Amino acid sequence: MYLKMKDLKHKSRFLSLVLRHKPETIGLSMDANGWVNVDELIEKCNQNNFPLDFSLLEEIVETNDKNRFSFSEDLLKIRANQGHSVEIDLALAPKEAPALLYHGTVEKFLESINQQGLKKMERQHVHLSKDLQTAQKVGSRRGKPVILKINAQQMQADGYVFYQSDNGVWLCEEVPAKYIEFS
Numbered sequence: 001m002y003l004k005m006k007d008l009k010h011k012s013r014f015l016s017l018v019l020r021h022k023p024e025t026i027g028l029s030m031d032a033n034g035w036v037n038v039d040e041l042i043e044k045c046n047q048n049n050f051p052l053d054f055s056l057l058e059e060i061v062e063t064n065d066k067n068r069f070s071f072s073e074d075l076l077k078i079r080a081n082q083g084h085s086v087e088i089d090l091a092l093a094p095k096e097a098p099a100l101l102y103h104g105t106v107e108k109f110l111e112s113i114n115q116q117g118l119k120k121m122e123r124q125h126v127h128l129s130k131d132l133q134t135a136q137k138v139g140s141r142r143g144k145p146v147i148l149k150i151n152a153q154q155m156q157a158d159g160y161v162f163y164q165s166d167n168g169v170w171l172c173e174e175v176p177a178k179y180i181e182f183s
């Protein structure tokens, strides 16, 4: 059982790599909205020493701890729900965000964030969460987490737009420093 979960996690990491960052490593093509053809993905994975079939792919999608991937309704296509570095348009509709959002980071970035605000860095959006716990987990990937509070209400009043990915992450283009509470 443990080995099985480990294998699924390993495969899910590989899928994150090809569906978010480097589809070209296995010669995969992605459409403008980040979708890839499921049959093509399976074929290319197998050609690149990455054994995969549809039922395993389904299992990865269903068991992924952060619900990172989605199939299209007809199950012919698959994409990552967020976190891309390749330039794609998730075609998400703007959505009213909660008044307060959180971002988990670490101390060493604070000075720069204080000067520039939150930037997308390598990704396509700044990632925010509605709950403190998620932000804590995100920050602790890099060390002792520091939680920033984002005044999303004021940002929206000032015309900034928010989106929510299919797995619940709040996304925006940037967060200027004046909307960040460094506590």
Ligand code: HQG
Residues within 6 Å of the ligand: 066, 068, 083, 104, 105, 106, 109, 112, 113, 116, 117, 118, 119, 120, 121, 122, 123, 126, 127, 137, 138, 139, 142, 169
């Ligand atoms: C920081 C994971 C200096 C920012 C997570 C963060 C999340 C700045 C890092 C998702 C800065 C970027 C996203 C500035 C931002 N100066 N540092 N001006 N602006 N930063 O990984 O939010 O497992 O791109 O604080 O769970 O950490 O991939 O963003 O520390 O949901 O599904 O620059 O990735 O999900 O790092 O994480 P990231 P993130 P997955």
